[in-house]
Amino acid sequence: MSESPTAPAGAASGVQIVLSGVLLAVTNEVPRVLTVDRSELGRSDDPALPFGALDPVADRTLEIALRKWVREQSGLELGYVEQLYTFGDRDRDDRRRVEAPSTAGERGAAQRILSIAYLALVEEREVAATTRAEWSDCYRFLPWEDRREGRTKRLQGLLAELEQWAAGVPAQRAARRERIEIAFGLGPGGWDTERVLERYELLYEARLVHEGRRGAGEAGASGDPIYTSQAMAVDHRRILATALGRLRGKLKYRPLVFELMPDEFTLLQLQRAVEALAGVRLHKQNFRRLVERGGLVEGTGRRHTQTGGRPAELFRFRREVVRERAAPGVGLPARREVRG
Template identity: 45%
Template sequence: MTSEPITAEVLAVIVALVDGEPCVLTLPDAPRLPAGPVLPGHRSLQTAVRAWVEEQTGLKIGYLEQLYTFADRDREGGGRRTISVSYLGLVRGLRARSGQWRRWYGLFPWEDRRSDDTLLHEVVAPALRDWAKTGDRARKQRCAITFGLDGRPWHPDLALQRYEVLYEAGLVAESPAEWRRDDLVPGERLDGDHRRIVATGVARLRATIQYRPVVFELMPSQFTLGQLQACVEALAGRVVHTQNFRRLVEQQQLVEETGGRAGTGGRPARLYRFRREVLQERQAAGTKLPAPRSR
């Protein structure tokens, strides 16, 4: 048995709100995520990830959690196996000196269902149904479950599964050439499997905001309830019922008024801040998403 060259690295999926839209940070000169090897001077994997992100983009990370380890063969091409230990980071504002913020929904336009379902129903669904005809019944069911077709509900946290279905169907640019179709669905490509890694981060964050208050890591120190709701909707890609959302936030005592007001073009809105004491009071606190508003 011949041995294959193996390299290891840490890799970062850094998310921020840019003009109200969730974005991921890529390198300034390439469509790929910040990454680098663990060096002797790095005392931990987290130290390594923070160091490489700051060196490559100038960004200092706040919130950071381990995401997943990717070790599939030939992820980058050239016959080499690269093991990537990925981390999900959340930051406020645009503090990166370099790098490029790429919109989630430029990478995964089918994931944004806040206003228009045309792409899903007129482009993605017909292509998937065409692909499903070439497989067994389980393939058709998989498409229906992951994309909310044939009367099934849409689950925001299945973002990774949806990307993987499109990959297997040959409908994204990263699909292998031997089965890649000509009618690719829209979506910006990243190098290697980095778009799949971002999809993993999207799915993790969408799931996490339902039981932990990590959404506040993306918010400024003071915000209106409208801004908070808009942030949650942008992350989930769905519209939520305003009264249900505010009731949940109040019941969980996640925020408190600062006494300030924000001009909104009409009646000034009250400003709030996140009650960080809630993390000690209730480990399970979160911003649970109400049922999406039907359209």
């Protein structure tokens, strides 16, 4: 992380604290993440998450600092925010290399960076044109996470490559195959929408995706190992994976989707939003039952007529539900996978 965003300020023992935000929104059935373009600074071309350093003196809380950076970089004001994870391993990208401690000189020069990641949910809005921020489809970065159209050939390809990687080292073959089976739902457990990070880590270890730092000896020998997936700056894709996994888990027992919805919505719109995030299709009638009987929404009398068919009633979130039920989430009434 030597190409850190900071002047290696402080003294030797200095640790730089960076706050990164994963801002998620959903529009038109596609989950989007806010990315900022930093290409003109001569750094990586890859999109980055909005981020910035903590000012230990001025910033009273971490969250305030995060909001400040997001505001500066995108003009957005955040609503729901939750802390995700703190990444602080040194030489993260070198994990796979043989342990070869850098020279004392290098070590002294490279300041240690601690990155505290946050998840924020926003109703999508245009970002200020003056900024370099924009909304990107989350699945551009993690295409294998979108199973709404069933498992695609691309996933088959990935699995084949993973198998190769697993088979490569006889000593670890069994262990690796087991990890793959679990992470990618090949066994009896099936696809677990929440294991986003686990899948990413596997792909990373197998060098099928890479992180920031072009030219650091990443890409495998054979062509483009990442298929059509797009990398992000430094470890931001890993952070995104963490965020998506966490959000998918929480959807089931907290009414988080509503942070992403307009005040009034049809049940199908709601379902599409959940599907977009979870990356799987749901059973329509059961989803409706779950949400209505669960007391999560209440109908306004109004209806929405641009549905193409019978008009749909507009609903709104019933805030009282958090007082009534212990774990008011939307659940994921599964549906058989479409197309093979």
